[in-house]
Amino acid sequence: AQSVAQPEDQVNVAEGNPLTVKCTYSVSGNPYLFWYVQYPNRGLQFLLKYITGDNLVKGSYGFEAEFNKSQTSFHLKKPSALVSDSALYFCAVRDPFYGGSQGNLIFGKGTKLSVKP
Amino acid sequence: DGGITQSPKYLFRKEGQNVTLSCEQNLNHDAMYWYRQDPGQGLRLIYYSQIVNDFQKGDIAEGYSVSREKKESFPLTVTSAQKNPTAFYLCASSNRREGNQPQHFGDGTRLSIL
Numbered sequence: 001a002q003s004v005a006q007p008e009d010q011v012n013v014a015e016g017n018p019l020t021v022k023c024t025y026s027v028s029g030n031p032y033l034f035w036y037v038q039y040p041n042r043g044l045q046f047l048l049k050y051i052t053g054d055n056l057v058k059g060s061y062g063f064e065a066e067f068n069k070s071q072t073s074f075h076l077k078k079p080s081a082l083v084s085d086s087a088l089y090f091c092a093v094r095d096p097f098y099g100g101s102q103g104n105l106i107f108g109k110g111t112k113l114s115v116k117p
Numbered sequence: 118d119g120g121i122t123q124s125p126k127y128l129f130r131k132e133g134q135n136v137t138l139s140c141e142q143n144l145n146h147d148a149m150y151w152y153r154q155d156p157g158q159g160l161r162l163i164y165y166s167q168i169v170n171d172f173q174k175g176d177i178a179e180g181y182s183v184s185r186e187k188k189e190s191f192p193l194t195v196t197s198a199q200k201n202p203t204a205f206y207l208c209a210s211s212n213r214r215e216g217n218q219p220q221h222f223g224d225g226t227r228l229s230i231l
Contacts, residue, residue: 036222041224042224042225043223043224044207044209046220046221051217103214104162104214107152108159110157
């Protein structure tokens with residue numbers, strides 16, 4: 001069965017420092033991977049996705065993520081954090097091999113990012 | 118602007134009452150979804166629909182019902198059988214459920230018990 005894990009409930013970073021939010025996944029084939037961000041009392045906003053090709057994916061607001069097949073990871077990164085990046089971040093995975101209920105998008109539990117000035 | 122509109126933003130339910138959450142999209146997407154979000158638990162899929170007049174149960178469908186009479190609309194009813202309905206409910210849509218396009222989300226409805 002497919003699954004996704006975000007091992008850190010919270011990540012604290014000083015403004016201007018690089019940030020990493022971790023995500024690992026488990027699927028039987030080649031995954032579709034997504035990162036979303038959620039601000040308080042709002043819906044999720046799409047940041048970036050990995051489908052195939054270059055392992056380094058660039059997305060919105062200066063975020064990027066690196067797909068590592070051998071480590072089954074898809075960590076979200078940003079070279080220089082902003083206070084406005086403080087939010088809840090979700091990793092999601094789908095195994096395109098499956099249809100039916102096994103083909104649904106699976107979300108991690110989320111990581112709260114706190115960027116201090 | 119294209120997007121997903123959820124209403125109301127806040128909703129209160131009395132004991133034994135059914136309540137309906139609205140979700141409308143003007144993105145011309147075929148697939149629509151309902152998720153429940155609880156603190157520390159991420160998003161859990163309640164129901165999804167790939168096409169008009171068809172929908173499927175997700176992981177936590179008990180106590181909920183949906184309809185898909187129009188492509189643009191996918192309302193969710195929280196029935197009195199759902200004993201713990203307090204949560205943040207999110208509606209989403211995508212071009213196709215089995216494609217690689219991201220899901221687009223509304224801004225949610227927060228449901229509480231009176």
